[in-house]
Amino acid sequence: MPTNLPAEAQKALAKYQVARTIPEKIKALEEALSLIPDHKGTEKLRGQLKRRIAELKREAERKAAAKTSRRDFFTVSKEGDSQVVIIGSTNSGKSSLLRALTNAKPIVAPYPFSTDKPTPGMMYYEDVEIQLVELPAILTEELEETQYTSRSLGLVKNSDGVIILLDGLNNPVKQLEKILELLDEAGISIKPKKGEIIIEKKDSGGIRIVTFGKFHGTYREVEELLRNVGIKNAVVKIYGDASIEDLEETIIRETIYKKALIVLNKVDAVQSTELNKLKNMIENLQIPFTFISAEKKENLEDLKEKIFKSLRLIRVYTQKDGVVSRKPIVMNENATVRELAERIHKDLARKMKYARIWGRSVKIQGQQVGSDHILQDGDIIEIYAS
Ligand SMILES: Nc1nc2c(ncn2[C@@H]2O[C@H](COP(=O)(O)OP(=O)(O)OP(=O)(O)O)[C@@H](O)[C@H]2O)c(=O)[nH]1
Ligand SMILES: [Mg+2]
Missing domain, CATH: 1.20.58 (Methane Monooxygenase Hydroxylase; Chain G, domain 1)
Structure with missing residues (x-):
């Protein structure tokens, strides 16, 4: 700027x-x-x-x-550790996939728009509960917008991740192009970024920058940019690799980033030329991709793993008096000890004195750490509070 x-x-x-x-x-x-x-x-x-x-x-x-149109039918309450929505054109096999991966029993039918409201089901993967939600189709068979497009995209914004399910038998390349356009127009970005910036506006304390990676910019530039738009007090958290331009984008465009996975369905019937065209297109996007047959149950284990990986979650086990919890607390990658404590109990973060950790995030097992310590998948933690 x-x-x-x-x-x-x-x-x-x-x-x-x-x-x-x-x-x-x-x-x-x-x-x-x-x-x-x-x-x-x-x-x-x-x-x-x-x-x-x-x-x-x-x-x-x-x-x-x-x-x-009536809004109240178009909501779904979050359950489990993470919520992933399934979007796609009508008849792409969203209901078939939901049936194959969860306990839900939505109608599967060869005619369009058989699902007319968001439909949830629970998928289990390695101690983690992932809620999958089929959203009413965002494209017709002719790949035009539907009566559900805007409301379904609204629910994408509220989710933790999105599966783009392509119908392999209906020009999947064109479908993907259309869907990427719709997401972009709705202010949803699914391109993996090298870094992530979170701005927490505060009432006092000036501008503070916390970097968990590499920031290509100076404190002065950040301060100047924020002052330009009237932000005087804020904590700017920078994860990974980010530049001053990325900060600009975060402020002006208000783009929401969503973790995404592209899945081609009906691979049992798809021609290999279509498949190759799609692969070429996706390679340039750098978004994780897989192909399945929901109906013939092909490649579903791989899909489950890819869903879990695309969410970039970590599992942290709490320990009390030497006993380790059986169920993990599931957090986003880069979560700190403070965030974990807040999740357990509102007061715990404030009362915490220190924690001990066994696992990959520490060099010495049982090491004592403070609340800014960043956790890793599989860590065991014991929190000591006053
Ligand atoms: N060959 C083949 N057909 C499939 C596959 N998965 C789904 N279908 C067929 O595709 C049609 C639509 O399936 P649904 O699961 O109802 O699709 P949907 O995306 O939920 O459709 P709407 O909710 O109506 O928008 C049905 O006739 C299914 O039998 C698959 O893996 N291979
Ligand atoms: Mg359906």
Whole structure:
């Protein structure tokens, strides 16, 4: 972001940060755009603002459309350790897959739109409960949007991960292109990023940066950028590899990142030329991919493992008085001891003095660690509190 934005433009961007409603956001961004001079140095920022305005306008249209249909049937409460939604065109085999992997018994039928509401089922994988949810089709057989598209995409935003299930018998390459477009328009990014940035706005304390990886930028740049958009107090957490441009994107585009897995169904009947075309396309995307037959139950064990891996979860076992819990606490990768303590009990994080760990995250088994320590899959932890 250019550091010498006009003060009025900075004010407008600050308004955007605190705006609650879509119209407020659009107004603030349009104001900012009109106040930022058009030249080489501002080109990128202006582009991002324009794109965000277009997205917000589309979101507003969708919301208006969804209001007229009944919303209450279109929810699903989260259960288990993680929620993965299954999206795809109609007849791609979403219900067949849900039947094959979980205890749920949705209708499987050769006609379109046999599933008209989100339908959950529970899948078990190595001590972890993963809730799979079939979402009503987001594309027709002709690969056009459906009456469910916007509401189903809304549930994608709320999930922990998404399976894109492609119908191998209905031009899967075109299907995938359409689905990627729909996700992008809805502000959902599934491209694996080298890093992740989380901004936690605070009431005081200034700007603090915590890096769990490599950040290509300086403290001054971060402070300046945040000040430009009216954020004075915040903790900026940077995981993996990230740049100042990534931070910019996080702030302006409000893109939600979702872990994703692309699955081609009906491999029992797919022609190998189709399969190869799709493989070529996916290679460039760098999103994990597998192919199955939900009906013939082919390659489902591999799929289960890929679902689990794509979620990048870790299992942590608690120990009390020498006894290790049988069921793990399931957390996201990079979770800290503090986050684990918070999960066990709200007060525990505050009362915690230290913890001892056995497992891969420590060099010495039984090592004493503090609350910022990052946990790893399979760790055993004993927390000592006052
Ligand atoms: N050959 C083959 N056909 C399959 C496979 N999986 C599903 N089908 C068929 O595809 C059709 C649609 O299956 P469903 O599981 O109902 O598809 P869906 O995605 O849930 O469809 P809607 O909910 O109606 O949008 C059915 O006729 C299934 O028998 C598969 O692995 N191979
Ligand atoms: Mg179905």
